[in-house]
Amino acid sequence: GAVVSQHPSWVICKSGTSVKIECRSLDFQATTMFWYRQFPKQSLMLMATSNEGSKATYEQGVEKDKFLINHASLTLSTLTVTSAHPEDSSFYICSARVDKPGTQYFGPGTRLLVL
């Protein structure tokens, strides 16, 4: 089956620093990847759609200058949380879409704690 990895699995950082999270599709190419945020006991909230070779499409209310997304290759998308603050602490999960039949497979998630 399709495997998606994410790195790091958890990170603790000081307020004001930037954090980069990587999402990789290991055994397939993904022209489209997605970034979600999940707060405890809540659903997955789509932040943005990442398209290889083009700019990401952000959902309403998500600050594109704060959450920088780069999808430079067919197997790698990165999310950078810039100037992180405690309210950015959350579980960030990526998913990669298999073009046919369009199924999404999720990474294991990255738990971010901003002190």
Place this chain on the structure above:
Amino acid sequence: GENVEQHPSTLSVQEGDSAVIKCTYSDSASNYFPWYKQELGKRPQLIIDIRSNVGEKKDQRIAVTLNKTAKHFSLHITETQPEDSAVYFCAARPNSSASKIIFGSGTRLSIRP
């Protein structure tokens, strides 16, 4: 945009009994409806999906039904087992050109021994 509602938010059933989770969607153009299972602290795992040209799909103890007219779909788990305990999310893909999916709010399923 698409809106997906899911009920109930929590569900407790006796081991061996059946569990049913229901979802409704708002966009009649939605054509793909996956269901994900998420165990605590882990990634969502696709357990079954259904497309709009099919009314029902079954995979062992899991089945999904879709009513396009009413815009609702349901997950049925029969002969529940302790390992079925998890949070289940339904989702809908608004249309064939947009690849994103919109999730429901989730159902926490507990199986009582």
